Amino acid sequence: MSQIFVTRRYRFCAAHRLHTDLLSPEENWAAFGKCNNANGHGHNYVVLVTIRAGTAESSTNLDSLDRLVTDTVIERFDHQDLNSDPAFSALTTTGENLVAVIWDILNPLLPAGRLDKVGVIETRDNYFEYTGAR
Numbered sequence: 001m002s003q004i005f006v007t008r009r010y011r012f013c014a015a016h017r018l019h020t021d022l023l024s025p026e027e028n029w030a031a032f033g034k035c036n037n038a039n040g041h042g043h044n045y046v047v048l049v050t051i052r053a054g055t056a057e058s059s060t061n062l063d064s065l066d067r068l069v070t071d072t073v074i075e076r077f078d079h080q081d082l083n084s085d086p087a088f089s090a091l092t093t094t095g096e097n098l099v100a101v102i103w104d105i106l107n108p109l110l111p112a113g114r115l116d117k118v119g120v121i122e123t124r125d126n127y128f129e130y131t132g133a134r
């Protein structure tokens with residue numbers, strides 16, 4: 001059966017530092033390089049949310065998706081330090097973890113099976129994509 005998907009693009013700016021207390025300072029530096037700098041650094045994150053679209057008879061309500069993503073993800077992370085967010089109390093703020101955290105925020109709030117994937121563009125060259133458990 002054919003399926004149409006719709007992707008919406010959102011943006012937020014946030015600071016973070018790649019660091020884990022499980023590693024020594026030297027091991028953190030080896031693992032994360034300059035991203036382990038104690039002063040942190042920022043990114044202009046782009047979040048791509050892909051959902052299974054409605055049919056011609058029941059078009060996709062993008063306004064409600066926009067409200068949901070804005071209220072639960074963008075307002076939560078925009079102009080914040082990701083390391084201070086409770087979602088990252090036991091997780092490093094890598095792109096891999098961030099994209100999974102955003103999926104875990106959105107997926108329970110959407111009808112079952114509606115969310116297809118979440119993407120996070122962290123830098124010009126880094127894109128992370130997560131499709132959750134299927």
Ligand SMILES: [Zn+2]
Pocket residue numbers: 016035041042043
């Ligand atoms: Zn970074």
